[in-house]
Amino acid sequence: MAIKFKGVDYIEFDAMLNDDERLVRDTARKFIEDNLIPIIEECNRAGRFPRELVKPMAEMGFFGASLKGYGCAGMSNVEYGLVTQELERGDSGVRSFVSVQSALVMYPIYAFGSEEQKQTWLPAMQQGEKLGCFGLTEPDFGSNPGGMRTRARKVGNEYVLNGEKMWITSGSIADIAVIWAKVENEDNKVRGFLVETDRKGFKAEDIHGKWSLRASVTSGLSLQDVHVPESNLLPGSNGLKSPLMCLNQARYGISWGAIGAAMSCYDCALQYSLLRKQFRDQPIASHQMVQEKLAWMITEITKAQLLCLQVGKLKDQGKAEHYHISMAKRNNVWMALECARLSRDILGANGVADDYPIMRHMMNLESVKTYEGTQDIHTLIIGSRITGIDAF
Amino acid sequence: MKILVCMKQVPQKDAPLKLNETATWIREDVSYEVNEPDAYALEEALRQKEKHGGEVVVITSGPARAQQVLREALAKGADRAIHLEDNAFVGLDAFNTARAFAAAIKDEQFDLIFTGLQSDDYGYAQVGVILAELLGWPHATIIMQIEKTDAGIKVKRELEAGFFQFVDMPLPAVLTIQSGINKLRYATLIGIKNAKNKPLRKVALADVQSAIGNNLQMIEKLYIPQKTKNTEFIEGPPAEVAKKLVEKLRNELRVL
Numbered sequence: 001m002a003i004k005f006k007g008v009d010y011i012e013f014d015a016m017l018n019d020d021e022r023l024v025r026d027t028a029r030k031f032i033e034d035n036l037i038p039i040i041e042e043c044n045r046a047g048r049f050p051r052e053l054v055k056p057m058a059e060m061g062f063f064g065a066s067l068k069g070y071g072c073a074g075m076s077n078v079e080y081g082l083v084t085q086e087l088e089r090g091d092s093g094v095r096s097f098v099s100v101q102s103a104l105v106m107y108p109i110y111a112f113g114s115e116e117q118k119q120t121w122l123p124a125m126q127q128g129e130k131l132g133c134f135g136l137t138e139p140d141f142g143s144n145p146g147g148m149r150t151r152a153r154k155v156g157n158e159y160v161l162n163g164e165k166m167w168i169t170s171g172s173i174a175d176i177a178v179i180w181a182k183v184e185n186e187d188n189k190v191r192g193f194l195v196e197t198d199r200k201g202f203k204a205e206d207i208h209g210k211w212s213l214r215a216s217v218t219s220g221l222s223l224q225d226v227h228v229p230e231s232n233l234l235p236g237s238n239g240l241k242s243p244l245m246c247l248n249q250a251r252y253g254i255s256w257g258a259i260g261a262a263m264s265c266y267d268c269a270l271q272y273s274l275l276r277k278q279f280r281d282q283p284i285a286s287h288q289m290v291q292e293k294l295a296w297m298i299t300e301i302t303k304a305q306l307l308c309l310q311v312g313k314l315k316d317q318g319k320a321e322h323y324h325i326s327m328a329k330r331n332n333v334w335m336a337l338e339c340a341r342l343s344r345d346i347l348g349a350n351g352v353a354d355d356y357p358i359m360r361h362m363m364n365l366e367s368v369k370t371y372e373g374t375q376d377i378h379t380l381i382i383g384s385r386i387t388g389i390d391a392f
Numbered sequence: 393m394k395i396l397v398c399m400k401q402v403p404q405k406d407a408p409l410k411l412n413e414t415a416t417w418i419r420e421d422v423s424y425e426v427n428e429p430d431a432y433a434l435e436e437a438l439r440q441k442e443k444h445g446g447e448v449v450v451i452t453s454g455p456a457r458a459q460q461v462l463r464e465a466l467a468k469g470a471d472r473a474i475h476l477e478d479n480a481f482v483g484l485d486a487f488n489t490a491r492a493f494a495a496a497i498k499d500e501q502f503d504l505i506f507t508g509l510q511s512d513d514y515g516y517a518q519v520g521v522i523l524a525e526l527l528g529w530p531h532a533t534i535i536m537q538i539e540k541t542d543a544g545i546k547v548k549r550e551l552e553a554g555f556f557q558f559v560d561m562p563l564p565a566v567l568t569i570q571s572g573i574n575k576l577r578y579a580t581l582i583g584i585k586n587a588k589n590k591p592l593r594k595v596a597l598a599d600v601q602s603a604i605g606n607n608l609q610m611i612e613k614l615y616i617p618q619k620t621k622n623t624e625f626i627e628g629p630p631a632e633v634a635k636k637l638v639e640k641l642r643n644e645l646r647v648l
Contacts, residue, residue, distance in 0.1 A: 024584055027467075027580075027584070030578065061580045061581030071582075073580075074585055075581055
């Protein structure tokens with residue numbers, strides 16, 4: 001029994017959005033409803049990335065939506081956030097793909113790249129003709145990227161890269177990889193390189209057996225003496241703060257995305273609870289313990305919306321700090337995961353089956369809780385901000 | 393071809409509706425959307441423009457909120473918009489709406505005017521037809537296909553029971569477009585951005601006041617259908633009971 005998403009708005013949140021923001025949200029919602037919802041459960045079962053949606057999503061302007069020029073839509077941060085919300089209402093894996101393409105590959109090229117690099121890659125990536133991946137995390141370095149072992153050595157007018165990257169979204173389908181490496185000739189400073197994935201010595205192997213983000217590709221990358229011309233260095237990249245700036249972009253999108261996943265679970269549970277009858281032929285929505293769960297969820301979703309809207313407004317004013325975004329990411333992903341678990345409770349055994357989206361969201365959100373700064377790391381970022389003491 | 397598309401903002405399809413205090417219409421605090429039949433009319437206009445060039449202009453009447461319909465149309469590719477902006481337009485009947493539109497476009501030269509087949513709220517299916525009459529133009533309803541010819545256009549109308557009618561028409565003309573005849577495009581993010589810079593002309597109630605008069609059609613009362621349960625015992629000899637029962641099932645309940 002399919003339950004059609006009805007939207008979630010408890011405190012007239014929509015009235016806080018302007019006409020364009022609502023239109024962007026509604027358009028993205030309709031696109032996801034028409035194109036992703038009908039196929040997502042099959043993709044999730046098969047562990048298949050819906051590649052057929054790349055072109056349509058590009059035509060919608062989803063890739064690099066918040067960048068200006070190069071064919072990009074130049075959305076405000078709130079508009080961009082609402083798009084990721086709707087994408088993740090569909091599926092976290094598909095939203096992850098868009099986040100990586102936009103925030104982790106197009107953004108660093110836009111922010112740190114040369115004009116030539118921008119011209120080469122941004123329009124093609126906006127069009128979905130070229131796909132990208134972002135190589136920061138390594139098998140032994142996740143929360144502590146500064147410990148990375150990947151090295152670049154300058155030899156003549158080339159750089160030679162060696163290292164391993166792990167948990168890389170879109171790794172094996174990417175045309176271009178943004179690889180972060182310590183440059184040996186520059187005091188091991190972390191810098192970004194554009195590595196075309198067909199270069200000799202570059203290998204991407206998919207990670208199989210994932211119970212999460214099954215509709216997106218996750219790979220390990222291996223670079224063995226990969227030669228790139230020096231023009232492939234991102235000239236504006238300068239130390240570890242550069243990849244962290246990219247993560248900030250992506251984390252911001254995730255904090256909106258998590259609201260989408262939570263809305264999907266909550267709306268499904270609410271509608272189900274009104275249909276499902278138990279005890280004296282009454283809908284389970286009439287039970288206090290079900291109402292408590294629903295009330296908790298709508299309250300948390302509403303708080304999460306307000307948090308995101310404020311961070312988005314700060315971001316538009318250039319005032320959003322990484323610790324603001326950490327709070328939004330940390331709170332909203334946790335809130336979404338709790339909503340998924342409560343919603344699964346409300347659906348009982350039915351919550352386990354993929355006739356409903358809840359279990360898929362729950363499994364996806366386990367990854368979302370961990371990637372782009374784990375729950376715990378974001379706790380420490382907030383802690384560092386308020387005490388002035390790093391506890392990493 | 394220069395095409396005008398008449399559009400309307402209507403309450404969202406699955407929005408829970410509440411009656412207003414006078415029970416003559418619904419309360420304003422619902423979510424609104426583009427009248428779906430009008431979305432098909434716009435899509436057809438955009439496709440005609442892509443084939444033959446020209447301009448697509450969209451027009452609506454209603455309060456400030458109705459502008460959303462025009463914005464969406466501009467984002468999808470319409471070139472400019474006309475907004476008859478006033479709360480009073482919500483209560484106009486089809487005749488007066490058509491008169492207001494005719495007055496608002498009196499200085500324009502359109503080749504075609506499209507409307508959706510009907511609105512999802514009032515459902516009159518009249519504005520297009522009356523507008524044609526006011527302008528002195530020919531019209532055709534329930535259009536499924538439009539081809540440009542040397543003399544004008546050839547249109548395909550949907551009749552009942554699977555029959556179609558093909559009509560040659562001169563231009564200018566008014567067509568009411570059947571829903572589902574094309575696949576609606578999305579407003580892209582770039583389209584939404586670009587729409588900001590497209591012209592939107594506002595027309596006040598006072599500008600068209602002299603063209604409109606009292607409504608000819610009025611809603612006196614709206615009410616939520618009452619659900620009633622009624623148990624009736626039919627008594628008498630079995631043969632008579634059976635006969636009465638069949639009669640009731642056939643004539644009153646119409647289930648046989």
